[in-house]
Amino acid sequence: MTAPALVILAHGSRDPRSAATVHSLVSCLREMRDDLRIEASFLDHCPPTPYQVIDRLAAEGVEEVVILPLLLSTAFHARTDVPAVVDEARSRFPGLRIIASDVLGYDDTLLDVLDRRMRAELKDGRVRELDALVLACAGSSDTQANAAVARLARLWGQRHKLPVVAAFTTAASPSPAEAVLQWRLEGRRHVAVGSFFLSPGLLPDRAEQTALRAGAVAVSRPLGVSAEVARLALLRYGVAGLDLLTLEPAPRPVLMRPELVRTA
Known part of the structure; x- marks a missing residue:
């Protein structure tokens, strides 16, 4: 029996680095x-669609x-867009x-990837001391999703x-910059920000730029491709x-023998 095909469904982005990562x-x-059989598809912004x-x-x-x-959060896209795609x-393909x-999801094993990305950034920046951390993610209006972060x-x-x-680039607070500033107000001068995004794009770029302006000593790269992911x-x-x-098999059309088909 042939194994099911695997279709990766990413959100999609106008930033070409995102699709390249997928x-x-x-x-x-x-x-x-x-x-x-493994293929890539996208909800928006770049081809191909899952239907294609x-x-x-x-x-x-x-x-x-x-x-x-290919999402970290179980919020809106996972609860609304993905089921709509499946339905x-x-x-479209009843057979x-x-x-x-x-x-x-926000799986613990991904912290190993985050640590590698952070160590590389600290080494490049010759940062040898840390006294606080910020975990930067995309935010959500879903409180349970933010609680998982x-x-x-x-x-x-x-x-x-x-x-x-934990800090959030959208829909929740604090932002990465606000989190860094709060640590600095408490006297912590060596604050590093972990970029917990799957791929480069607008949100991780915003998190990095604003956190560095707020005084972060380092911001890691997004998780990207790894054995853990x-x-x-x-x-x-x-x-x-x-x-x-456990799914019920798709109904197949019933083909009747010609002699059993009544004509008007």
Whole structure:
């Protein structure tokens, strides 16, 4: 039995660095699992759409598809846009079995990636002392999504025995710059900001620029492509693949023998 195809569904951005990161991740996944059909798609701003990808897969005889939302948060896009894509895909391709996996999420293993990005930035900037941290993420109007960021921030601080605060570039406060300024008002002069975004783009750029102006001694690069991100994606795919087994099969058209078809 052929394994379901894996369709990575990213948000999309006008910044070409974002799409390049997604395609690099797909290349990494293909190297790790050369037995799987893996494709990239985007909700907005850049091609291809998930429907274009699934249409091509269906034409090639693929029967099962797992859509993996390349998102960290379980907020609006995960709860609204992704289910809408799945419903539309099932409507357009009734012969396929299609399911969405969980989002990547704020998984603890991604802190290993964050630490590597931060160590590289500290080394480049010759920063040898830190007395506070800020974890910068995209914010949400969903309080539970923001609480997940705050939990991850606490875990990050415990790793390094440093005080830490979660900060948000949109929809919630404090902003990365406000968080840095607050630490400095408390007398902490060596504040580093961890950029907890999957790829470069407008929001991580804004977080970096404003945090540095506020006095941060270092801001890490976004998470980007890594073995940890790839393994987490494959884990989400695997769980969804098991869930796919519980879906009712798509109805197939009934073909009647000519002699049983009544004519008026």
